[in-house]
Amino acid sequence: xxxxxxxxxxxxxxxxxxxxxxxxxxxxxxxxxxxxxxxxxxxxxxxxxxxxxxxxxxxxxxxxxxxxxxxxxxxxxxxxxxxxxxxxxxxxxxxxxxxxxxxxxxxxxxx
Amino acid sequence: xxxxxxxxxxxxxxxxxxxxxxxxxxxxxxxxxxxxxxxxxxxxxxxxxxxxxxxxxxxxxxxxxxxxxxxxxxxxxxxxxxxxxxxxxxxxxxxxxxxxxxxxxxxxxxxxx
Numbered sequence: 001x002x003x004x005x006x007x008x009x010x011x012x013x014x015x016x017x018x019x020x021x022x023x024x025x026x027x028x029x030x031x032x033x034x035x036x037x038x039x040x041x042x043x044x045x046x047x048x049x050x051x052x053x054x055x056x057x058x059x060x061x062x063x064x065x066x067x068x069x070x071x072x073x074x075x076x077x078x079x080x081x082x083x084x085x086x087x088x089x090x091x092x093x094x095x096x097x098x099x100x101x102x103x104x105x106x107x108x109x110x111x
Numbered sequence: 112x113x114x115x116x117x118x119x120x121x122x123x124x125x126x127x128x129x130x131x132x133x134x135x136x137x138x139x140x141x142x143x144x145x146x147x148x149x150x151x152x153x154x155x156x157x158x159x160x161x162x163x164x165x166x167x168x169x170x171x172x173x174x175x176x177x178x179x180x181x182x183x184x185x186x187x188x189x190x191x192x193x194x195x196x197x198x199x200x201x202x203x204x205x206x207x208x209x210x211x212x213x214x215x216x217x218x219x220x221x222x223x224x
Contacts, residue, residue, distance in 0.1 A: 006153075031210055033212065035213075042201060042215040042216060042217050042218050043213075043215045044215070045213065048210075048212060092208075092210055093209065096209055097142065097159055097161055097167070097209065098144055098156050098159045098169060098208075100156075101146075101153045101154040101155075103151065103152060104153050
C-alpha cells in the first residue's frame with residue numbers, strides 16, 4: 001500500500017535559521033496536505049497542494065509539490081519560537097478514503 | 112462553532128476493562144476517521160466511515176470497534192483493554208474524503224495499566 005516517508009524525524013535550530021522537512025510517497029498522490037501539531041495539541045491543517053510542481057507560500061512558509069506528485073517539502077524561512085511543533089505531511093490517493101500520514105518532523109527552535 | 116469534539120480528554124483503564132471514546136462533529140461531514148498517535152510514529156488509521164451506516168477498517172483495527180448510526184457521531188469502542196492500546200486517540204472529519212482538509216478533535220489520552 002501507499003507509504004509516506006518523512007525526514008528528518010527531528011530538527012533543532014536556532015531562532016532565525018531556516019528549516020526544511022521532506023516528504024516522499026511510494027505512489028503517485030492526488031494531493032498532499034501539511035499539518036502542524038503544537039506540543040500537547042492536535043493536528044491543524046496548513047495547506048493542500050494538488051497540481052504537479054505547485055508552489056504555495058504562507059508568510060515564511062513555502063510548500064512545494066514535486067513534478068511527479070510523489071514528493072513534497074515544507075521550508076520555513078527565519079524560524080521563530082512560535083514555529084515549534086511537529087509538521088506532518090499527508091498524502092491522498094484517488095483510490096483511498098483516508099489520508100496517509102508521514103511520521104512527522106518535530107521542530108525545536110531555541111532563542 | 113465546535114467542530115470535532117472528543118470526550119473524555121484523559122482516561123486511565125485497567126487491563127481487560129472496556130470503554131468508548133466519543134466523537135461528534137457539527138459540520139455535516141460525511142467522512143470521519145479514528146487515528147492513534149504513538150510517540151515518533153505519526154498517525155495511524157484505526158477505522159474510518161464514509162457516511163452513516165458505513166464503516167471500514169484502517170491500518171490498525173485490531174482490538175477496536177466502531178459504529179456510525181448518525182452523521183454526527185462516530186464512537187470508538189475498546190474491548191478488553193491492553194497496554195499496547197496506551198496512546199493518544201484523535202477523531203477527525205472531512206467533507207470530501209482525502210481531497211479536502213481534515214478537522215481534528217482535541218484528542219483523548221488513554222493509559223492502560
